[in-house]
Amino acid sequence: MQIDILARPAAAAASIRLADSESITCEVGAMIAMSSGLHVETTTRNRGGGGGILKGIKRMFAGESLFLNRFTAQADGQQLVIGPRMMGDVVQHHIARGALIVQGQSWLASADGIDIDATFQGLGKALFSGESAFWVKCSGQGEVLLSSFGAIYALDIDDDYVVDTGHIVAFEDTLQFSIGKASQSLIGSFLGGEGLVCKFRGQGRLYCQSHNPPSFGNMIGRHLRAR
Amino acid sequence: MGPFDGGVFDKRLQGGRAGAQLTVDAHGVHASTTAGDTFDVPARDCQLELGGASGRMWFCRTPDRQLTIYSEARGFAEALASLPNLSQPVAELRRHRRAESRRGVLFLLAALGMLIALGIAGYFGLDYAGRAAIEALPREADERIGRLAINSMDLGGPTVHDKTVTDAVNAIVARLAEHAPGDFEYQVRVLDAETVNAFALPGGQIVVYTGLIAKAEALDEVAGVLAHEIAHVTQRHGLQRIAQSLGVAGSLELLLGDLGGLSAIAVELMRAGALTSYGRDQEREADEQGVLTMHASGLDADGIARFFQKLQKEQDEMEIPEIFAWMSSHPDLDERIANVRAQIDSLGPVAEQPLEIDWDAVRRAVGPDAEAAGSAAEADATEKAPEQNADSKAGSKAKRRKR
Numbered sequence: 001m002q003i004d005i006l007a008r009p010a011a012a013a014a015s016i017r018l019a020d021s022e023s024i025t026c027e028v029g030a031m032i033a034m035s036s037g038l039h040v041e042t043t044t045r046n047r048g049g050g051g052g053i054l055k056g057i058k059r060m061f062a063g064e065s066l067f068l069n070r071f072t073a074q075a076d077g078q079q080l081v082i083g084p085r086m087m088g089d090v091v092q093h094h095i096a097r098g099a100l101i102v103q104g105q106s107w108l109a110s111a112d113g114i115d116i117d118a119t120f121q122g123l124g125k126a127l128f129s130g131e132s133a134f135w136v137k138c139s140g141q142g143e144v145l146l147s148s149f150g151a152i153y154a155l156d157i158d159d160d161y162v163v164d165t166g167h168i169v170a171f172e173d174t175l176q177f178s179i180g181k182a183s184q185s186l187i188g189s190f191l192g193g194e195g196l197v198c199k200f201r202g203q204g205r206l207y208c209q210s211h212n213p214p215s216f217g218n219m220i221g222r223h224l225r226a227r
Numbered sequence: 228m229g230p231f232d233g234g235v236f237d238k239r240l241q242g243g244r245a246g247a248q249l250t251v252d253a254h255g256v257h258a259s260t261t262a263g264d265t266f267d268v269p270a271r272d273c274q275l276e277l278g279g280a281s282g283r284m285w286f287c288r289t290p291d292r293q294l295t296i297y298s299e300a301r302g303f304a305e306a307l308a309s310l311p312n313l314s315q316p317v318a319e320l321r322r323h324r325r326a327e328s329r330r331g332v333l334f335l336l337a338a339l340g341m342l343i344a345l346g347i348a349g350y351f352g353l354d355y356a357g358r359a360a361i362e363a364l365p366r367e368a369d370e371r372i373g374r375l376a377i378n379s380m381d382l383g384g385p386t387v388h389d390k391t392v393t394d395a396v397n398a399i400v401a402r403l404a405e406h407a408p409g410d411f412e413y414q415v416r417v418l419d420a421e422t423v424n425a426f427a428l429p430g431g432q433i434v435v436y437t438g439l440i441a442k443a444e445a446l447d448e449v450a451g452v453l454a455h456e457i458a459h460v461t462q463r464h465g466l467q468r469i470a471q472s473l474g475v476a477g478s479l480e481l482l483l484g485d486l487g488g489l490s491a492i493a494v495e496l497m498r499a500g501a502l503t504s505y506g507r508d509q510e511r512e513a514d515e516q517g518v519l520t521m522h523a524s525g526l527d528a529d530g531i532a533r534f535f536q537k538l539q540k541e542q543d544e545m546e547i548p549e550i551f552a553w554m555s556s557h558p559d560l561d562e563r564i565a566n567v568r569a570q571i572d573s574l575g576p577v578a579e580q581p582l583e584i585d586w587d588a589v590r591r592a593v594g595p596d597a598e599a600a601g602s603a604a605e606a607d608a609t610e611k612a613p614e615q616n617a618d619s620k621a622g623s624k625a626k627r628r629k630r
Contacts, residue, residue, distance in 0.1 A: 097234055097246025101280045119280070156243065158292070174234070174286075174297060176278035202278045202286070203236045203295060204244075 001111060003143060005090050006081075009151035009210075012090040013083035014108070018073035025070045025116075026109040030082040037075040042067050068116075084108055084147030091152045091207065092145055099139035099173040105213070106136075106146050106169045113142035137173075146170050150211030161200045166212030172204035228306040233258065233298025235266050249298050251306035256287045258296045268296055270310045277320040362463075366411070366430070369466060373430030377416075384420030387437060391592040392417050395584045396435055399450045400457070402582060406523035407454070408516075409461040419593075423538075427456035429465035437593040442537060446586045447530025451521060455531060458516035464509045514563055518570045525580030532567045535560050 001024065002017040013032055016024055028042075071080050084090060090108060093100060101119060110116060119137035138144050146152065148169050155161065157175060171177065180199045200206060229250035235258045236244050247258035247266070255270040268287050276286040284299040285307060308317040387393065393415075400415050411431040421438040428434075433456055435449075443449045459465065505513070514531065521528035539560040 096244075097232075099280070171280065173280040173299075174236075174278075174284060175280060176282060177280060202276075 001143065003092050003145070005092065009089040011083075011087050012147075013081055014090045014092075014145050016080045016082065016109075018071070018078045018080065020073055020076045023070055023072035023112055024080065024109055025068050025112070025114075026080075026082050027107060028067050028069055029085070030108055031069065031071075032081040032083045034071065034080045035078040037073060037078045038080060039072045039074055041070045041072070043070055082109055082145070086147070086149040086213065088148040088150050088209065088211070089152040090145055090147050091154065092143055093170070093205075093207070094143055095138060095141060097141070099137050100144060100170050101173060101177075102136040102138055102144070102146060102170040103168050104134065104136060106148060106207075106209075107138070108145040108147040110138055110144045111142035114138050114140045114144055139173075146207060148207075148209035148211075149213050149216065150209050152207055152209055155206045155208065156204070157200055157206050158203050159201070161206065163198045163200065163206070163208055164212070165196060165198055166214050167208050167210075168198060169207035169209050171200065171206045174204040175200045175202045175206060177201075228252070228302070228309070231298045231300035231303045231306070233296065233300060233303070235260060236295040236297070237266060238293065240264070247296070249296060249300075249303070251303070251310070253310065255310070256296050256307070266294055266296060268294060270312060273307075273310075273313060275307065275313065275316045275320060277324055282324065364466065368429075369411070369460070369463060370430035372465065372469075373428040373432040376428045377432045377434075382416070382418055382434060383422065384418040384436065387417040387419050387593070389592050392437070392440065392589055395446075395586075395589045396440075396449075396453075398582055398584060399446070399453055400433065402524050402526070403450065403454050403457050403520050407457050407461050407520045411460055413457070413460070423541075425452050425456055427459045427465075429460065429463065431460050433457070433460075440593045441590055443534060443590075445527075445530060445533070446582060446584055446589075447521075447527040448534040448537075449530075450524075450526050450582075451517060451528065451531030451534055454520040454524075454526075455513050455517035457520060458513035459505060459509070462509070462512055462516060464505050464513065467509070468505065510563075511566070514567055515570060518567055518574070522571070522574050522577050525578060526582070527579060528571050528574070528577070529568070532564045532571075535564045535567070539564070 001019070001022050004015045004017075006013050006015055018024065018038070031040075085105070095114060107116065115138070117137045117139070118134045120134055146169055152169055162180075165179075168177075178199050178201070179196050181196060230248040231250075233247055233249040234244060235247045240260070245260040245262065245264070247260045250257045253270070254267070255273060256268045258266045260266075268289055272289050273287045274290060276288065278284055278286060279297075279299060281299060284297055285304055286295055286297040287307070288295045304317055304321070308314045396415050396417055400413050404411070404413050413431040413433055415433045415435065417435050417437065417440070420436045422436045423438045423442045425433070425435040425439050433453065435453070439452065440449060443452075517531055518528045521531065
């Protein structure tokens with residue numbers, strides 16, 4: 001499997017070249033274009049992960065679809081182009097061991113060795129961070145494609161790091177994530193426009209996005225006329 | 228003990244991280260990566276941390292943080308705790324974690340409780356805030372809205388200029404106003420229409436139709452109705468209605484005293500008939516205050532009850548199915564009559580100071596047919612000409628809506 005990411009970072013798409021009988025599982029609706037030698041199968045489970053309907057329902061809580069599309073090459077050199085829903089970036093992350101916790105909307109695709117599941121990150125966090133209570137947990141071995149709104153940047157964190165709510169794309173499971181105030185005083189935090197922020201602790205990789213969908217929605221929402 | 232699934236952080240590794248199989252023995256924690264590299268953290272150097280996305284991942288670091296071996300595999304914590312110098316930190320971290328999750332649950336419960344309390348307070352507070360806002364408003368607000376309303380309303384009949392009638396009504400209102408709370412100035416208009424109705428607008432604008440005067444057998448009945456209407460004014464029910472339909476934002480505007488915007492809204496509401504149609508509670512309050520005012524004025528408060536009985540009789544004759552009675556905005560007339568009479572009983576006897584008005588003369592002056600109006604009030608609903616009967620029905624309808 002060879003992955004090329006095109007047109008980064010504003011409107012990225014991933015071009016995936018698959019060898020015979022290789023396959024990749026994608027978010028529903030992610031496919032932009034593909035070679036004719038690909039077999040498409042819509043399923044609630046992804047191979048290597050087991051699961052089925054129950055996992056599909058859990059996935060729905062995490063903001064993903066019940067169904068997944070699995071593309072399998074019937075011949076060598078088949079190409080599949082996929083893209084995210086929002087205008088933004090795509091990055092490739094290799095999981096060797098452990099897991100990657102992905103914000104619901106950011107999971108785009110994963111290779112066969114990756115199991116995707118929903119994981120609960122706490123109701124309190126969801127209430128106060130503006131992030132979802134459920135995240136997608138990718139574990140196993142293989143490639144994962146993440147999408148974002150705006151550009152993605154990756155950080156290798158050692159010890160503490162702070163990210164504004166709504167800007168998290170994914171983080172490795174060795175990082176602990178909690179909610180805190182941006183500045184010393186609570187009022188200062190809100191007046192500064194930062195409100196509550198996400199604090200990371202530990203060692204591991206963190207992916208952030210340059211823009212966040214709720215802010216963008218709030219900004220353009222009031223300019224949209226009701227039909 | 229082991230092996231456990233885990234990993235290693237070390238600068239020397241490609242990407243700084245690798246998956247590894249871990250073992251724990253008396254010397255410390257050992258990791259061997261899939262590539263065959265081995266790493267060791269001696270037990271005496273191991274600094275423990277509990278964290279990771281799940282909060283259940285154990286990290287064992289060297290003091291300089293150059294090397295970290297970690298795992299969240301089952302049994303790893305127990306294996307660490309079996310080392311003599313680590314059993315204490317493991318127990319402490321576990322205690323800390325339990326305390327934190329307990330605090331989290333408590334915090335969540337507190338937040339939920341607060342949300343529920345806020346919801347309840349908001350629900351009840353809105354009504355109170357509306358009233359408080361009204362109370363804070365100057366009297367000019369009422370007057371301005373009342374004037375605006377009466378000038379833009381189709382009152383449905385010509386103004387009556389007959390001194391017999393206007394003097395009598397003015398005398399009643401003057402007496403009542405003297406004993407009513409608040410110091411509103413009342414402007415009374417008598418309009419020539421068959422509608423059995425009277426209404427009050429904020430600020431003291433009172434409208435009485437000749438239909439009502441013709442219907443009342445005694446002065447005290449009209450006085451009772453007027454006392455009730457005056458109560459709507461003094462209790463500022465019109466503005467309360469406005470405040471209720473404005474909601475929170477509007478109530479705030481009221482508090483800040485934006486009368487311009489308020490008047491515009493008042494006119495809108497009035498067009499929708501909201502300004503002269505009051506809620507059940509407001510009607511009840513006006514009845515109560517009306518009785519008090521009548522009593523204080525030395526007039527027979529039972530006039531209110533007697534007039535309600537007239538309306539009741541008419542309503543019965545209109546054969547309105549019983550089922551609709553509860554749907555109308557005002558409390559059931561039977562209930563209102565009972566309430567008024569109970570209140571009168573509780574107030575005790577009154578030194579009556581009747582007004583010196585020739586009521587029969589007033590009724591003759593308003594009635595199209597003086598004799599009929601003067602003599603047979605109890606039979607009038609049945610003996611009226613068909614078109615008059617129809618009119619009286621229409622009047623009752625208006626009355627039901629407005630009073």
